[in-house]
Amino acid sequence: MSIGWYLAVSAIVFSLGAFGVITRRNPLVLLLCLELMLNGGNLALIAFSRMWGNGDGQILALIVMTVAACEVCIGLGMIVAIHRRRLPVDVDELRELQG
Amino acid sequence: MSTTTYGWLVLAFPLAGMLATGLGFRVLPGRSAGWLGTLAIFLSFLAAIGALLSLQHHGPEHRQLVSSLWNYASTAGIDAQLSILVDPLSVFMILTVTGVSTLIHLYSISYMEGDEGFVRYFSYLNFFVFSMLLLVLAGNFLLLIVGWAFVGAASYLLISFWYRRTTATRAGIKAFVINVVGDVGLVLGTYFIFKHTHTLDLLRSFHAAGAGAFGHGSNAAATGDGDLTAGCILLLVGAFAKSAQIPLHTWLPDAMEGPTPVSSLIHAATMVTAGVYLIARMHPLFELAPAARDVGAIVGALTLFVAGTIGLAQTDIKRVIAYSTMSQIGYMIMGVSVGAYAAGLFHLMTHAFFKALLFMAAGSIIGAMGGEQSLNRMGGFRRAMPFTYGCFIIGGLALSGIPPFSGFFSKDEILLVTGEEGGWHWALYVIGYIGAFLTAIYTFRMIFRAFHGEPVPEARELEAGHLHHAEHPSNPATGELEDTGVGFPGPIHAIAERALPMRIAMGLLALGAVGAGLVQIPKVDFVIDDFLRPSFAGSKLYEPHTKNGLLAFGLILGTVIGLAGIALAYRVWVARPGTAESIRNRVRPLYELFVNKWYFDELIDALVVRPVALAGDFARDVFERRVIDETIVGGTTGIVRAGSAAVRAVQSGFVRYYAALLLVGVAGTGFYFLLQS
Numbered sequence: 001m002s003i004g005w006y007l008a009v010s011a012i013v014f015s016l017g018a019f020g021v022i023t024r025r026n027p028l029v030l031l032l033c034l035e036l037m038l039n040g041g042n043l044a045l046i047a048f049s050r051m052w053g054n055g056d057g058q059i060l061a062l063i064v065m066t067v068a069a070c071e072v073c074i075g076l077g078m079i080v081a082i083h084r085r086r087l088p089v090d091v092d093e094l095r096e097l098q099g
Numbered sequence: 100m101s102t103t104t105y106g107w108l109v110l111a112f113p114l115a116g117m118l119a120t121g122l123g124f125r126v127l128p129g130r131s132a133g134w135l136g137t138l139a140i141f142l143s144f145l146a147a148i149g150a151l152l153s154l155q156h157h158g159p160e161h162r163q164l165v166s167s168l169w170n171y172a173s174t175a176g177i178d179a180q181l182s183i184l185v186d187p188l189s190v191f192m193i194l195t196v197t198g199v200s201t202l203i204h205l206y207s208i209s210y211m212e213g214d215e216g217f218v219r220y221f222s223y224l225n226f227f228v229f230s231m232l233l234l235v236l237a238g239n240f241l242l243l244i245v246g247w248a249f250v251g252a253a254s255y256l257l258i259s260f261w262y263r264r265t266t267a268t269r270a271g272i273k274a275f276v277i278n279v280v281g282d283v284g285l286v287l288g289t290y291f292i293f294k295h296t297h298t299l300d301l302l303r304s305f306h307a308a309g310a311g312a313f314g315h316g317s318n319a320a321a322t323g324d325g326d327l328t329a330g331c332i333l334l335l336v337g338a339f340a341k342s343a344q345i346p347l348h349t350w351l352p353d354a355m356e357g358p359t360p361v362s363s364l365i366h367a368a369t370m371v372t373a374g375v376y377l378i379a380r381m382h383p384l385f386e387l388a389p390a391a392r393d394v395g396a397i398v399g400a401l402t403l404f405v406a407g408t409i410g411l412a413q414t415d416i417k418r419v420i421a422y423s424t425m426s427q428i429g430y431m432i433m434g435v436s437v438g439a440y441a442a443g444l445f446h447l448m449t450h451a452f453f454k455a456l457l458f459m460a461a462g463s464i465i466g467a468m469g470g471e472q473s474l475n476r477m478g479g480f481r482r483a484m485p486f487t488y489g490c491f492i493i494g495g496l497a498l499s500g501i502p503p504f505s506g507f508f509s510k511d512e513i514l515l516v517t518g519e520e521g522g523w524h525w526a527l528y529v530i531g532y533i534g535a536f537l538t539a540i541y542t543f544r545m546i547f548r549a550f551h552g553e554p555v556p557e558a559r560e561l562e563a564g565h566l567h568h569a570e571h572p573s574n575p576a577t578g579e580l581e582d583t584g585v586g587f588p589g590p591i592h593a594i595a596e597r598a599l600p601m602r603i604a605m606g607l608l609a610l611g612a613v614g615a616g617l618v619q620i621p622k623v624d625f626v627i628d629d630f631l632r633p634s635f636a637g638s639k640l641y642e643p644h645t646k647n648g649l650l651a652f653g654l655i656l657g658t659v660i661g662l663a664g665i666a667l668a669y670r671v672w673v674a675r676p677g678t679a680e681s682i683r684n685r686v687r688p689l690y691e692l693f694v695n696k697w698y699f700d701e702l703i704d705a706l707v708v709r710p711v712a713l714a715g716d717f718a719r720d721v722f723e724r725r726v727i728d729e730t731i732v733g734g735t736t737g738i739v740r741a742g743s744a745a746v747r748a749v750q751s752g753f754v755r756y757y758a759a760l761l762l763v764g765v766a767g768t769g770f771y772f773l774l775q776s
Contacts, residue, residue, distance in 0.1 A: 022759045030754075095752025 006047035014040030025090050027082070031075045038068045102157070103166030105150035106185040109193055110232055112143040117225035124218040133208035136221035140204050140228055144197035151190050162186055162633040163302060165238050172241060179299045182238035188634035191444060191627075192235040192376055199368045199451045200228045202604040206459050207360040209598035210466070213591030215584060220260060224364070227253035231369050235376060239299045240289045243377075247285060247341070250370050251278040257365060258357040263586035266576050270353035277350045281340020284333045285377075291330030292384060305383040309637060313387060324388075331384055331391030334377060335398075342374030342428045344402045349700050351425055355417040356576075358588075359462030362417060367424050367458055368451035375431040375447055379440050382638055386438075395436030396517075400527045403429030405697055407537030411544065412693035414474045415576075416461050419545045423498065424454055426534060430513055433527060438640030439516035441628045445619050446509035448627075452611035453497035453506060459595075459605050460490040464549060466592035468557050469569040472576075474545065479554030483561035487595050490605050491546050497612040499539035499661040502654075505616035510535065511657045512621065518649055532660055539664020547672040566592065621650055 017040055020033030042061045049057025083089055100108075116139025120132045127135070154162055167180035183189075204224060211220050230253050234246030252275075259271030293299060296307040313327040338344070343351035343366075354366050365371070378385060378395060385392050406426035413419045427450050434443030464480060464487055465472055481488050497504035500511065510531075518528040557567040572581045572588070583590040595601040618626040635641040671678040683690045692698070749760075 018762050022755055022762065025755075091754045094754070098750050098752030 003047050003051045006050075007044055010040050010044040010047065012040075013037075013043060016040075025092055027075075027079050027089060027091055030091060031072060031079075034075075035068060035072065038064060100149065100153070101166075102150055102153040102185050103164050103183065105146050105153060106164075106166065106183045106189075106236055107168075108146035109143050109150065109197065110183070110229065110236060112139045112146065113225045113229035113232065115139060117222050117229060120218055120225060121222035124222070127218055130208055130212065130217070132218040132221045133204070133211070136225050137201060137204035137208065139225055140197055140201045143228070143232070144194070144201050147190065147193045147197050150185060151194060154185065154187065154190055159633050160636070165300075165302060167238070176297070177299060179239050179241040181242065182300070183236040183242075184238035184301055185236065186634050187631050188376075188379060188444070189236050191448070191631060193232055195448050195451050196228065196231050196235065196369050199455050199608070200224075200364060202607055203360050203364045203368075203455060203459075205600045206363075206462075206604040207358075209593045209600045210360055210462055211358065211589070212593060213583075213589035215589065216260065216586070217589075220257075220358070223253060223256045223260070224361075227257065227365060227370070231373070234373055237301075239301055240293070240304070241299050243301075244282070244285060244289065247337070247373065248282060250365075250373060251275060251282065251341075254278070254354070254365050254370055257361040258354045260357055260361065261587050263584075264356065264574055264579075264581070266574060267356040270350070270356040274350035274354050277340055277347050280347060281337040284336025284340065288330045288333030288335075288337065291326045291333065295326060301380070305637070308383055308387060327384065328388040328390050331381070331388040332394060334381060334384075335391060335395055338374030338377045338395075338432070339398060340374075341377075342371045342432060343425050344374070344398050344429060344432060345405060346699065346703070348402065348406075348425055349696075349703060352413075352418045352421045352696070355415070355421050359417065359458055359465060362421070363455045363458030363462070366421065367454040371424060371428055372431065372447050372451070375428065375435055375443060378432065378435045379444060382435070382440060382635060382640075385436070386638060386640060392436045392438075396433050396524070396527060399429045399431070399433030399436060400530045401429070402426065403433065403534040404530050404537075407534045407541065408693050409696050410541035411537065412690060415472050416465070416474055416477070416545060416549065417458075417472055419474070419541060420454070420457050420461060423457075423538065423542065424450075426538060427454070427498070430510060430531065430534070433517065433531070434513035437517050437520055437524065437527075438638070439513050440635055440638070440641060441619075441631050442509065442512035442516055444631065445627045446506075446513055449497065449505035449509045449612070449615050452608050452615055453494045453504075456490055456605060456608040456612055457494040457498065459601065459608065460487050460494060463487040463490075463593075463595040463601065463605075466594045467561055467567065469567045469592055470572060470575055470588065471557075471569070474548045477549040477555060478552045478558070479550065480558045480561070481550045483554065483558045484550075484594065484596055486602060486605075488546075488550050490595070490609055491550065493609045493612055495542045495546050498542050499664060500535055500657050501661045501665075502658055503613075503616060505612055505614070507657060507661070508616040508619055508621070511653050512619070514657070515621075515650055515653045518653065532656060535657060536660045536664050539661045540668050543665050543668035544672055547668060551673050552676070561594075566594065566597070568592065621654070 014037050017033045017036030017038075020036065021030055024030055024033060042064055045057040045061045045064070047057075049055060049061075079089065082094070087094065116136050119139075120127065120136055124132070154164075157164075163184065163186040165182050165184050167182035169181050170179075171181040172179040204221070207220065207224065211217050214220065227250065230246050230249030232246075234243060234250060237243040237246055255271045255275040255278075258274055259268045261267050289299075292304060292308075295312045296304045297312075298304050298307065308327075313324055336347075340347040351366060351371070355362055357365075385395075403426045406422045406429060410419050410422040410426065413422060427446070431443045431446050431450070434440075434446060464477065464484065467480065467484060467487075468477060471477075493504070497506040500507045502508075514528055514531045514535075517524050517531060554562070560567045568590075572583055572590070573579060574581060581587045593601060595605055618624060619628065632641065671682070695701075
């Protein structure tokens with residue numbers, strides 16, 4: 001199977017995730033779509049690893065997963081804290097860091 | 100000691116005196132500062148005599164000696180040393196300056212007693228003498244300009260000596276500003292001359308001019324000769340400002356706000372003669388620029404006439420003498436401009452004696468009046484103040500040119516040389532004698548009004564033995580009330596009859612006023628002529644061809660005019676008291692013109708002061724506010740502010756917006772690299 005198919009799938013997953021990040025308002029769904037983007041990237045990495053026949057891409061994919069896990073912890077923690085303070089859980093409303 | 104060492108000593112003593120009094124003002128007790136200052140100038144006078152005696156040891160061709168201490172300014176093109184030029188002309192000037200200054204310092208010890216600024220006064224006065232000597236002894240243009248500027252500064256300091264008087268400070272500023280106009284002329288003139296002679300040294304500059312640095316006769320480079328004339332006229336501007344000639348004369352009457360000894364020293368005997376000295380010193384340049392000499396002669400003649408007419412109408416006694424000074428300096432300027440160098444300088448010396456004497460006597464009678472200076476309030480002091488009266492008479496006779504007093508010989512010599520020039524100089528000759536007639540009239544008008552007639556209350560008090568004191572000291576010009584603390588005149592008023600230093604100073608000056616003429620009696624002795632000849636060795640105009648007929652005519656005419664003026668003054672102000680009033684009423688427009696000083700102040704106000712003030716207002720309202728503040732500064736900040744507002748709009752706080760920007764940017768970069776490969 002040529003590698004192009006795998007890269008196409010990766011691109012589709014990544015784009016869907018990107019579209020979700022731009023469009024959705026709920027931060028939880030935003031994080032979900034962010035994870036989609038990361039996984040799309042992972043897919044591409046694995047495909048390339050298979051193409052070159054060495055394990056570099058796989059190792060990088062594992063690292064990316066670790067980072068994604070940490071980031072999700074923090075992100076979920078923030079969302080819970082926002083909910084506890086009774087702030088609207090909506091990225092459009094949370095914009096005090098403006099210039 | 101060599102001659103030039105004496106020259107340096109002449110400069111060193113007043114400088115030391117100034118530093119000692121200036122720095123020691125807290126520790127010097129009582130009047131010791133006055134004696135210290137007088138001693139400094141007296142030592143300078145002795146050094147000047149030493150210079151004179153040792154100068155005469157040299158042969159006549161070797162009497163122009165230059166001595167340098169160190170390099171003053173040596174850069175590309177300019178090589179100026181700290182050098183002095185000791186020659187007969189400078190020795191003549193330093194003798195006059197130090198001699199009269201010593202006597203004025205002596206007089207001041209009594210006059211300024213009780214003034215809180217006593218020590219400061221003597222420090223300033225020593226500074227002035229130092230500056231004047233520096234000016235006169237300077238061996239190059241640079242030091243001349245330095246001395247010139249210093250005397251202007253000293254004049255400002257001394258005119259505004261009683262600095263809490265607004266009239267005094269304003270007069271000081273006026274004097275300084277007009278002097279600066281002269282300084283600009285002096286410096287620019289120096290530049291024009293330096294451009295062709297390429298040296299700032301005086302003797303070398305004159306040598307270069309004589310050797311043709313400015314071009315010869317018919318094949319003169321057109322700019323060379325024009326530059327010389329321009330340079331000389333600019334030097335004249337400097338001379339006119341310093342010597343109070345028209346149109347830069349308006350500061351001199353106002354300068355009478357300073358203490359009377361200051362008026363005597365600076366504005367009669369020494370500083371205002373600096374212009375005369377300048378023209379005499381620069382004579383090699385002026386002789387190559389006849390146009391400049393003509394300008395000098397005409398302005399001198401004009402000034403002597405106008406100042407004479409104004410003196411007829413003034414009521415402040417010091418201002419009468421100030422206008423008299425202006426008039427006499429007009430004679431001197433006219434004299435050195437037509438080539439009568441020895442005569443002009445001789446008049447400078449005799450004028451220093453009798454004018455300083457007149458001012459000192461005026462100070463005495465002002466003291467008797469308790470600070471009042473107006474002639475309208477004075478009268479009949481003859482019996483109360485015989486010594487002062489005698490000094491006034493001697494000074495007045497010398498000023499009016501009555502033989503055998505000194506003024507007669509010097510003034511008539513100037514007019515003789517002017518007449519001998521021929522051509523249109525006859526007009527100047529006539530103006531000179533009209534001026535002499537006016538001089539006699541206003542001088543004796545002043546004397547008769549102050550000393551003859553009914554004694555005023557102050558005179559009666561003095562006859563009874565009590566010196567008048569005003570209960571509330573006030574400004575003599577405006578009547579504002581003052582106190583006698585620092586910055587105002589002190590409570591003690593001195594008169595000559597009671598103060599020995601004043602009598603000694605005035606007595607010595609009176610001797611000078613009487614006897615100084617004997618050194619230059621026409622056809623009998625030529626002491627001044629012979630003495631000054633080495634300084635004017637290259638001059639074609641120095642030796643006048645004296646027509647004996649004109650000489651005799653001039654001497655007799657001068658005497659007759661002087662006596663006629665005195666007689667007229669006697670008739671108008673003593674014999675028939677109401678005459679002055681009736682004359683004034685008959686020629687009212689003329690009187691108004693004279694009393695308002697020919698409206699020169701108003702003219703300068705309209706021509707110079709108003710336009711400058713308007714330009715300043717324009718600069719502030721239109722240029723500064725509209726162009727700079729609003730357009731340039733405001734515009735720049737406006738652009739920056741708009742730009743940053745545009746950039747700030749990007750930071751909206753929307754997380755999705757940021758994410759979108761991120762993706763667009765990444766996609767764009769990716770496409771760019773894809774398309775590139």
